[in-house]
Amino acid sequence: MSFAPTSPNGSPDTQATAVYRRLRSDILEGRLAPGLRLKVQELAGHYGAGPAPLREALAQLAAEGLARRIEQRGFRVADADPAGFAGLIRSRCLAEALALRESIARGDAAWEDALAAAERRLARLPRSTDPARFVSNPAWESAHRAFHHALIAACEAPPLLAFCDRLREEADRYRALANAVAYPGRDVAAEHAAIAEAALDRDADRAAALLSEHLAATGEFVRVALEKRHASQRGGRRAEAAPQPRA
Template sequence: MLPVPDEELTLATAVHRRLREDILAGRLPPGSKLKLRDLTGCYGAGASPMREALSKLAAEGLAERLEHRGFRVSQAQPAQLAGLIRSRVLAEGAALHDAIQHGDAAWEEAVLLAEHRLNRLARSLHPARFLANPEWEACHQQFHQALLSACQAPALLAFCERLREEAGRYRALSNTRAYPDRDVAVEHAEIAQATIRREAGRACALLAQHYERTGRIVGTEMQAVRGNEPAHADGTAPRGP
């Protein structure tokens, strides 16, 4: 096999990053076909770096290779979501426990500041219906990262971050289920307070409940969508407008 030129590897890396972001953000829905001809035009890359990027996504579990038919975005299954939530609970619980053991005053201040910034923002940009606020989403990510930031196990933190990204893909599938019936501001405040009080058991339990509640909401939405939208003849889910 001939070696792949460096410029193609660089382009494949850039395209992989963009495709990955679009999948995790829900812009490329689960089950949607990843047609090489369409992708090369949309992402400005040739067939060779695009295939390299798609192969890497398949290795990561974000894409599926269809025999003789290219690729598609991996399906999102309720059972996979349940396993993901359980993994987050276990991994982030361990990371938070370690952070509480090793965190200093600066870490405490960072947690409180992140929670304060998040609490000041509206989760929805529309008062009557849910319209995601990108600034809230960014601060939400920063809050959860701040909680774990004093953990002394870099590999564990990297694993938690990978799980967080994958969970974001599932969250993007739900629309209004979590709003406005759920007071996430109270949940975040309780987690933050238990954390800075060094109440490791309570903080980890609250974090677990936070993720499990999200899992139930998103899982319910996924089941509703799967029940209301028939699959195409090739087994892929219908795409949104």
């Protein structure tokens, strides 16, 4: 994979910013798995950036909690911790339900039109590009982010919106681990339609409750996926530690 700097001089600062964005996207979308060792030399070949910009980008990701620094051994992708995810889902339920209530109270006709359009756009897109198994559809993911943002966009509290966006991004990293578990049994489109309908009816209590249920349902699928992942990892470690039979 080639790397093209965004400015003519290709300065280290520009490279660090660009490779940071690509690494961050790969972590959030699950292409770099939780706990994966981030080896600078391997990353340099993959992203086409030098060691210095890469280390700067990794340090920034560590400051955000998306990577962790290993003493004298570089970096790893942050682990997918079930307890941490439970707190993240609770935070999303509290913050987004409040933002949605404010959005319903303050939203005008333009907000209604934007929300209705976002829900219709999302409903028209397949969640998976393969009906037989889950293969992430980038167009659906983009429309999904736009829908959840449209729900709370009229709350008139930019710091709250930014906080909700950050929580959603962090949750998406976990959700990427659970999509195969949730698909195709869960009717996510019906959940989105019900939330939008309640919001457009200006029924704040029902809309907030449905949104919280929607987020909690995602959380349950992620919990199951994380438990399976941790059980598999424990099994692998036990197999490695087991004494080998003599030849």
